[in-house]
Amino acid sequence: MNKVYDTVVLGGGPAGLAAAVEAKKAGAQDVLILERDRELGGILNQCIHNGFGLHTFNEQLTGPEYAERFIDMVKDLNIPYELDTMVLDLEDKGEVKRIHTINEEDGYNIIDTKSVILTMGCRERTSGAIGIPGYRPAGIFTAGTAQRYINMEGYMAGKKVVILGSGDIGLIMARRMTLEGAEVEAVCEIMPYSNGLTRNIVQCLDDYDIPLKLSHTITFIHGKDRIEGVTIQKVDEKLQPIAGTEEYIPCDTLLLSVGLIPENEISRKAGVEIDKRTNGPVVSELRETSIPGVFAAGNVVQVHDLVDFVSEEAGLAGKGAAKFIQNNLSDNISFTTETDNNLSYVIPQEIALDNVEDAVTFYMRVRNVAENKVINAYFGDKKIATKRGRKFVPAEMINFKIPKSKLEGYEGKLRFVLEDK
Amino acid sequence: MTTTKELICISCPMGCHLKVTVDGEDIQVEGNTCKNGITYGIEEVTNPKRIIPTTVIVENGKLPRLPVKTSEAVPKELIFDIMNEVNKVKVKAPVKMGDIIVENILGTGANIIATRSMESL
């Protein structure tokens, strides 16, 4: 008989690290982390800027510092991990889950485990995903690829840069390339608002007088071998380019920061139910997916903007996995959640109150900028809680904590609605 | 002489648009929703400071670059001078997170410190 692990964690980014630590602390004995990269830490290794951990450590850490704190915890708890190991497939065999991996040294391998935590993170949308006319010359990168090049390998991606999309990675890279001596000509955002955190707009663009062109997109890429420039154009309310607003900007580099997609090929193939709104698994209060014993946390569930909430969510998944292997996890669903059309999603989708200690934190996002509004939570006509905020913006995930006592005694659907103050 | 500056307060997600008017010693902040906005506005026009994260070359390390940062916020106008200094630096692995790479950079009182550990090859 092969060894059967208690919990195997797929992906060694911040979600995987925190999940493994919590699973072990909550009683899982044999825990293993599988990571395809050459080291633990995930995307944080290339995010050398500060701004991580404000909530968890009350300090402004850089990405690598935040990662190293969790890596140290994993090492202190003697949790084994395998690097350069790619997970190919996950199979649900009932009692055990079977993981298929490949590694340059040992080749193909099979690992059996009682529970699994999915923490594969997300990937960037690529240029192919958006159809800009023109050639596909050299010099076009996703912002994350450029970030890895510059921050980890020490290569400079270019000297004259245009950035498409105002997601946080794009903003961070605008500053990074400016500091390294490049000229960032413009950041073009098709929406009338930025998709990045205000803090990043101020400290990455305003500080260096980099123009943020809202309601603008790129309509042509010039150059055959190397990119020579782009044509940008204003768009109308329907996001259609307006004739006569064309502007040519010479550049040798185009960075794309047009969004992230949860990495769920493995989850889908294993039969995990995916929520169309998040592109991530449907999860419970302790982040169990539709397959019993398979949990998920971090960017694989929902694209997070703050790593603190990734760690928090991963802690829940770790606890869930430990409870599961100790036959201590209730599957008695108390209610499910839904939203009105002004909110784009809510996590978790199912709640078993038996597994909840004192409160449930619901994560959600608004579709559009909302001022003078509140978010109310209803069971039928009964309002049970209200989330106030000065202003809700799509770029900032909302966390709405509701005490267990307010959630008890209801069934059916808990509905979140954006309403006037 | 009075000067005005438009800023966005980043002390909370509200992101109030501030108008800061400086008249000699007298500084007026408008557009803030709470008093944190006043503190932010005044600091931004009198002494704006930033933490600078960047990298230095590391020799004999597992990776070619070592991420570093200023141990505290430094005056904004020194950002590019500090980048120039830091770009001249080469270190040798192994390095531990928190190690001082450059002491008292350009007399600011801030050190350049390693933001990760780097094993040697």
Ligand SMILES: Cc1cc2nc3c(=O)[nH]c(=O)nc-3n(C[C@H](O)[C@H](O)[C@H](O)COP(=O)(O)OP(=O)(O)OC[C@H]3O[C@@H](n4cnc5c(N)ncnc54)[C@H](O)[C@@H]3O)c2cc1C
């Ligand atoms: C550029 C950028 C800037 C950010 N800036 C900030 C910030 O300033 N402040 C902040 O708080 N947050 C920030 N965030 C958000 C935060 O860093 C992320 O939300 C967080 O890193 C997500 O963690 P994760 O573990 O879910 O995913 P990841 O960090 O992506 O980790 C996933 C891991 O899984 C591995 N993996 C994937 N598939 C497989 C497989 N098949 N087999 C084996 N391993 C696999 C990957 O190699 C990776 O190591 C930023 C994010 C990005 C991308």
Ligand code: SF4
């Ligand atoms: S002024 Fe007050 S409310 Fe407005 S952004 Fe600053 S801290 Fe927030």
